[in-house]
Amino acid sequence: MSDGETHGTEAEVIFHISKKDRFPDWYGEICRVAELADIRYGVKGFTPFLPWSVMTMEVMFDILERVLQRKGHLPMLFPSVIPESNLTRETEHVQGFTPQVFWISEYGEGVKLEERLALRPTSETAIYPMYSLWIRSWRDLPLKRYQRCTVFRSEVKSTRPFLRGREFLWIESHNVFATHEEGLAQVKEDLETTKEVITEEYGIPVMVFKRTQWDKFPGGVNTYAADTLMPDGKVLQLPSTHDLGDNFARSFDVKYVNKDNETVYAFQTCYGPAISRIYGGMISVHGDDNGLRLPFKLAPYQVVIVPIFKGKNMNEIVQHCRAIESSLKEAGMRVYLDDRDATPGWKYNYWEMKGVPIRVEVGQREVKQGKVAVFRRDRMSRETVALEGLTKRVRALGSEIDHALRSEAEARFEGLVVDAESLGQVEDALDKGKIVRVPFCTSQMDGMSCGEEIKNKTGGEVRGTRIDVEEKPTGVCVVCGKVAQEFVYVARSY
């Protein structure tokens, strides 16, 4: 850590990159200077995450897990290795995931394992053989479980901290029901959880799509996923939830005895919010040219207190700061008193770049007058607040900040979707960072070649059909000219 000697009292610019114009630079630099991740580990796609990002992700996990538990999911934790014979039991699933699987085939001095072990790319094939042992009768259902873990996928696309890595942090929830209807209700609940947590708590607006048949979860019946918009106009997939029907139940023998005393297959769903990826999306959506802007609900430190002193009054000011620190902490806030040996200006910059939502500045004059200066990071604005009303004001500012960040992000969604009737129009709109709605022949497997044509000609991917709005398509498929059956949405993506 630096000291007052090497950092002048003048505020110096530590971070200033145009997020909109130079997003990849902005992202790489903020990961470095705000000490979020260190890309020097030396293995492609594997990145150490540092305290500031991990502390934020812990808060994000807490919020999501609380909601899952409230909705009846219980935590569990499975081993991170899956025997090859289990991984290969569901044919479509194994075909979809095999290219991405890391294998363990030996230990010690080259001793071969009898059976190869996969590092889990996702845990259906680890968990469901055990479900088949645990579930006996209708009384055991529904079974709603989740685990918080890391998964491993050998991504071929270029990797980037948080957004795309070969080991990432997530929650995967695996649920078993007596009927398909209950499974579909769970999918709906997962999408509500997505809105409730990702949008309302993390402040990230999303659009929800039913993915096409060629882009669904391998082995499932249907996939539903939420996309958000990144500053460079590409979309980023956030949680997806999958209706597995009874496909996996048939492969893994997940059966139960129903009330009529018949043994029948169960129905399953799974839901996979990747917290590290959502974190990457969150900092991208909310950050600005001066660095991070963390929502008050998510910030590891919601308030930093910076004492301003000149030598002899140091003790008095710091004591005063400690009293403020205690009262804010007693009110349940995450607070950090920065009494390090550095200038106030340097500290201001440091915490602004790290995105701490609120800063309390305490100097001699403030102590005398029973007031403090309160700075809010999202607007870079300052106000004077009387000490007796400080806790109340900070709390109110916290929710104002969260509201403002979310509204700003939602405003960028407005006018984002445009219509197109030719591939040329699609490409133009994608170049402008839009999501494009096009009439399309079908999102069933038959439409795959038209989807590929769109990708080849425009660089955009078919994200699927909307499920939150009822849409009647008109006209003909933008590629093949057959009568359109659906509107699909096309975007460039991460």
Ligand SMILES: [Zn+2]
């Ligand atoms: Zn077509």
